[in-house]
Amino acid sequence: xxxxxxxxxxxxxxxxxxxxxxxxxxxxxxxxxxxxxxxxxxxxxxxxxxxxxxxxxxxxxxxxxxxxxxxxxxxxxxxxxxxxxxxxxxxxxxxxxxxxxxxxxxxxxxxxxxxxxxxxxxxxxxxxxxxxxxxxxxxxxxxxxxxxxxxxxxxxxxxxxxxxxxxxxxxxxxxxxxxxxxxxxxxxxxxxxxxxxxxxxxxxxxxxxxxxxxxxxxxxxxxxxxxxxxxxxxxxxxxxxxxxxxxxxxxxxxxxxxxxxxxxxxxxxxxxxxxxxxxxxxxxxxxxxxxxxxxxxxxxxxxxxxxxxxxxxxxxxxxxxxxxxxxxxxxxxxxxxxxxxxxxx
Amino acid sequence: xxxxxxxxxxxxxxxxxxxxxxxxxxxxxxxxxxxxxxxxxxxxxxxxxxxxxxxxxxxxxxxxxxxxxxxxxxxxxxxxxxxxxxxxxxxxxxxxxxxxxxxxxxxxxxxxxxxxxxxxxxxxxxxxxxxxxxxxxxxxxxxxxxxxxxxxxxxxxxxxxxxxxxxxxxxxxxxxxxxxxxxxxxxxxxxxxxxxxxxxxxxxxxxxxxxxxxxxxxxxxxxxxxxxxxxxxxxxxxxxxxxxxxxxxxxxxxxxxxxxxxxxxxxxxxxxxxxxxxxxxxxxxxxxxxxxxxxxxxxxxxxxxxxxxxxxxxxxxxxxxxxxxxxxxxxxxxxxxxxxxxxxxxxxxxxxxxxxxxxxxx
Numbered sequence: 001x002x003x004x005x006x007x008x009x010x011x012x013x014x015x016x017x018x019x020x021x022x023x024x025x026x027x028x029x030x031x032x033x034x035x036x037x038x039x040x041x042x043x044x045x046x047x048x049x050x051x052x053x054x055x056x057x058x059x060x061x062x063x064x065x066x067x068x069x070x071x072x073x074x075x076x077x078x079x080x081x082x083x084x085x086x087x088x089x090x091x092x093x094x095x096x097x098x099x100x101x102x103x104x105x106x107x108x109x110x111x112x113x114x115x116x117x118x119x120x121x122x123x124x125x126x127x128x129x130x131x132x133x134x135x136x137x138x139x140x141x142x143x144x145x146x147x148x149x150x151x152x153x154x155x156x157x158x159x160x161x162x163x164x165x166x167x168x169x170x171x172x173x174x175x176x177x178x179x180x181x182x183x184x185x186x187x188x189x190x191x192x193x194x195x196x197x198x199x200x201x202x203x204x205x206x207x208x209x210x211x212x213x214x215x216x217x218x219x220x221x222x223x224x225x226x227x228x229x230x231x232x233x234x235x236x237x238x239x240x241x242x243x244x245x246x247x248x249x250x251x252x253x254x255x256x257x258x259x260x261x262x263x264x265x266x267x268x269x270x271x272x273x274x275x276x277x278x279x280x281x282x283x284x285x286x287x288x289x290x291x292x293x294x295x296x297x298x299x300x301x302x303x304x305x306x307x308x309x310x311x312x313x314x315x316x317x318x319x320x321x322x323x324x325x326x327x328x329x330x331x332x333x334x335x336x337x338x339x340x341x342x343x344x345x
Numbered sequence: 346x347x348x349x350x351x352x353x354x355x356x357x358x359x360x361x362x363x364x365x366x367x368x369x370x371x372x373x374x375x376x377x378x379x380x381x382x383x384x385x386x387x388x389x390x391x392x393x394x395x396x397x398x399x400x401x402x403x404x405x406x407x408x409x410x411x412x413x414x415x416x417x418x419x420x421x422x423x424x425x426x427x428x429x430x431x432x433x434x435x436x437x438x439x440x441x442x443x444x445x446x447x448x449x450x451x452x453x454x455x456x457x458x459x460x461x462x463x464x465x466x467x468x469x470x471x472x473x474x475x476x477x478x479x480x481x482x483x484x485x486x487x488x489x490x491x492x493x494x495x496x497x498x499x500x501x502x503x504x505x506x507x508x509x510x511x512x513x514x515x516x517x518x519x520x521x522x523x524x525x526x527x528x529x530x531x532x533x534x535x536x537x538x539x540x541x542x543x544x545x546x547x548x549x550x551x552x553x554x555x556x557x558x559x560x561x562x563x564x565x566x567x568x569x570x571x572x573x574x575x576x577x578x579x580x581x582x583x584x585x586x587x588x589x590x591x592x593x594x595x596x597x598x599x600x601x602x603x604x605x606x607x608x609x610x611x612x613x614x615x616x617x618x619x620x621x622x623x624x625x626x627x628x629x630x631x632x633x634x635x636x637x638x639x640x641x642x643x644x645x646x647x648x649x650x651x652x653x654x655x656x657x658x659x660x661x662x663x664x665x666x667x668x669x670x671x672x673x674x675x676x677x678x679x680x681x682x683x684x685x686x687x688x689x690x691x692x693x694x695x696x697x698x699x700x701x702x703x704x705x706x707x
Contacts, residue, residue: 091503138684138688142688142691142692143688143691143692143695144684144687144688144691145635145641145642145687147631147641148632148635148641148683148684148687149684149687151628151631151632151680151683152632152680152681152683152684152687153680153684154628154680155676155677155679155680155683156676156677156680156681158673158676158677159673159674159675159676159677159678159679159680160673160674160677161673162673163671163673163674163677167673275507278503278504278507279504279507282501282504288501288503288504289501318519319518320514320515320517320518320519321515321519322515323511323512323514323515323518324511324512324514324515324516324519325515326508326511326515327507327508327509327510327511327512327513327514327515328508328512330504330507330508330511331494331498331500331504331505331508331509334500334501334504334505334508335494335498335499335500338498338499338500338501339498339499
């Protein structure tokens, strides 16, 4: 169904000769094909955006739309990270607690050293990467199912960070640190302000697309589709999966930096984000179990989820029922995807 | 409960053969000294019970050194009581996981069950039985919905039950914002009455574990659960109606969650909107099942292991409490224990597979 499953892993075949690549279709044709393949989520997203615009005309103005993107950026970044893990056939349930850790640790360290914004950003990114490495190594080397690995990591991170802060986050995030989450570049032609978080979001999106087109991306797909076959074809399965966890951990830290800037310090900042990220990825049509789906669709899934929240808000649906609607839509979307997957075959 | 425990180690070859190849190879090894072999098999089948003995021993030493008394009857009661709520829902979760599914909606269902039960009872003795039946019916309906979505709509169980969790959460938060209803005295006393050091409610847990455990290992339906969880396609090809099995597994799981909700209502005297989520029963019950040696992918494991794991978690909790360990540190340690235990299982399984392939080559 996807490029990676059709393209054999790169490198010489057993016979020693190089496989002749089929002629590459034009960029536009390929782009259209990938849109058509994962069309439902883009159609749903478009419908939701138009609906929001009807309810709230401000939304069509750049500032209104950028505000939406700014709100959606953390979840979109998380979804991109979760995508890498899911497409290799695993789960990462620790990202929500990692977001909390990022925010709480940053606030705690900044409280004592208010001038060290950059080192603190480096520190939390490092924590994210380290957590990803540990998740990856435990899952691949000790063969613990990633559901359990990352569930245990969730308990460890939540417990450890609140043990360290005696149960309540202290300190606050400095203005400099919060710039990434709520500041922006002023006086951009045509826009009032280009939020930094939108820049980060776009950078992550472009990076993720480029990565999925590179060798590593193909290896992610191959591992998720059939890890034994990938392993026999020479893909270092354990390393590839670990890298996916590292990307997820690192991007969770990025999301934490954005969210901390946007919303400030709270002990609940990351609550439930792991499930939202997984939901977003699955809404994008990425199949749990790996090997299918595009990262753009996963990010679109995150935007759709956020658009849904925005719309329900505009329509005056109470916060509580919002969950119910979300639940129904998730089930319906995945049921639809399962139905399509069957008729594809 | 004690019966399931005794039952597991001495399980007949037919019941062993289904999901535990290691036990069989152990039996051939044990021919020289059958008794040693069988004892070893017993622990090999549910090593969590060996761990339980070890942890009770260590806990006893540590608590005594700390100046407490581990075997005080109040403490024992405490451990058993803590096990009941998690135990019942974890036994249900075992069935769902064995069938190759899983249920993330149990904690909201527990809250809902406590609310529905307490509201219907409303302090009236006469409504006790109708309320219990109604609550269990609500549980069964939720399980049925979960099972139907997983099988007929082919939605991944993770997403299906997560969606159900959100649906229930929305319903609860929209309709309840404070403890509601009240349970009659008889039901409240059920949660608190003790016979010596033994809380009466432990018999509910024991009964559920015994019934579900026996059903899994002694009935046709139980074998079907193992078969479907082990390999659904092979089960289909063997003529099993796999959908019915998965749906039934979900119904059992949800009814167990509803029972936990009723039990918690009895402890708290009323229904509470956050009782299930505050307990974290969704992930905790899955952790307990896996800690008890049941494979997350399904088809392998037993209720006795889950019961042992629930007791291990309760003993750990209790020891940490007695040592006045910081609750957050406690949570972190719990995470380490869960990962470490599952890593040990994975290594054992890998070792066994290597032994198995080794013999095949020779």
